[in-house]
Amino acid sequence: MNSNLHTTPKKFCLHVFTYCVVVSLIVSLGSTVSVRPDLVGITPGQGREDITQKKMFLRTKSHRALEILEDGSVRGTACADTKFSLLQSGSHNLGNTVFGIAANRYLCVTPDGVVYSLPKDKFDEDDCVFNETVEYEHFGEKSNPGYREYSKYRHKKHGIRLGKSVRKYHLALVCNKAITVSMKKHRLKYENETLFLVDRTNKDLLNLQETNCKDPSTVDLSCKKKTSYTKKxxxxxxxxxxxxxxxxxxxxxxxxxxxxxxxxxxxxxxxxxxxxxxxxxxxxxxxxxxxxxxxxxxx
Known part of the structure; x- marks a missing residue:
């Protein structure tokens, strides 16, 4: 008589019991996650405890800083450490959110590639989630003062469909305007405008002004059209x-x-x-x- 007929149900029950224990542990860990109350712009997802929470300034290699204004517009400025350039990053469903603390608005992108912002109570998961990837860093060790890491912010969902693939939108600051680029030739052309230096800070809004520039109209970087341009x-x-x-x-x-x-x-x-x-x-x-x-x- 074959003895495997008696041992098989026992092994099956053992596997089922182990699976149930593992699932219950995962659910219990996810339900006990606490979110830090001092960071208001965080929208954590999937009950993860290792949520990236940081205050920061986003500066491009061309020395522009990203600003989210109260009227909902998003722009770049050459002024250093303004009140509207103080941002906050958080994790949401394996992605990243960018939150303007002074404006109380999230950075978002439409399916057509237009950059805009939404109030905190109208957060849209489809438009306001990015993927942050480190693309460039200076040579040297992290303890070196000259060490820098630049990140690219690529939209998690929206982009231009080419066949079966989708080229996701990359955030960029060009001519003091926040735009998105998707094609490879545009990403190479605006490489310095798509690389952001994530400058972490502990500053508060009370220590920052609306602008630190004496004359923003002349100090801000802008696109100067070449009047003497002639075609080839x-x-x-x-x-x-x-x-x-x-x-x-x-x-x-x-x-x-x-x-x-x-x-x-x-x-x-x-x-x-x-x-x-x-x-x-x-x-x-x-x-x-x-x-x-x-x-x-x-x-």
């Missing part, structure tokens, strides 16, 4: 190309390898009037070179 020569000749495309690249390529070009390339070379296009392109380059020399002045 190849862009100025786009009107000559079919479907709005420039023929300069094609014409230069065929001209360089004229004797090894195919018959089709030679026909297109003649059809697109490449001799005229290259002549105008060279004239444009000479004019740009002369203007550049005049701007520099005599050496």
């Amino acid at each position: 020569c190849s862009e100025q000749l786009k009107r000559r190309g079919s479907n709005g495309r420039s023929n300069v690249k094609f014409c230069r390529k065929v001209m360089k390898n004229f004797f090894s070009a195919t018959l089709r390339q030679l026909r297109l070379f003649r059809k697109r009037d490449c001799y005229t296009v290259l002549s105008e392109y060279n004239k444009c380059r000479r004019r740009r070179r002369q203007r550049r020399q005049q701007r520099k002045g005599p050496s």
Whole structure:
């Protein structure tokens, strides 16, 4: 007679009993978590005790600080340690929240990528949760005064869908405006504006003013449009190309390898009037070179 028929129910009951004990311990630990009352902007999730709670200033590598104003707008400023730039970070469902203490509002992002803020009593879990990741740090040990860690704030849910994947929005400060970037080329272009230095502090609102700048209109960093900007020569000749495309690249390529070009390339070379296009392109380059020399002045 097989003895396994009698031992199998005992093993099964032992596994079930162990599983029930583990589940009861997890539930009891989660129900006994206490939240610190001195930090008002914390929305803990999943009953975790190791909640990240900190007061901080978020400064980019381009020396802008993130501000959440009382009217709900979010901006960047060059003023140091303002009352509206004192922020508070907390954990929520394996993510992070950014809370403006003076404005009593959360930092949020719409599904379209627009940065805004919500009052504390209208917290939206879909819009106001980010993932903080350390992207860059100075060389040296943490005890070194020059040691810095920069973080990127990527939205947990919203982004641009490309096929089956979603490129999440990254928070950035550009031209004193809080924006989001998602594409890789934009993240590389605004790399200094998406890297935030998390500067922890123990300062209170009473010790901070609305602004520390003597003249914020002149001290604040802003986007200065280049009035003397001119398009590249190849862009100025786009009107000559079919479907709005420039023929300069094609014409230069065929001209360089004229004797090894195919018959089709030679026909297109003649059809697109490449001799005229290259002549105008060279004239444009000479004019740009002369203007550049005049701007520099005599050496």
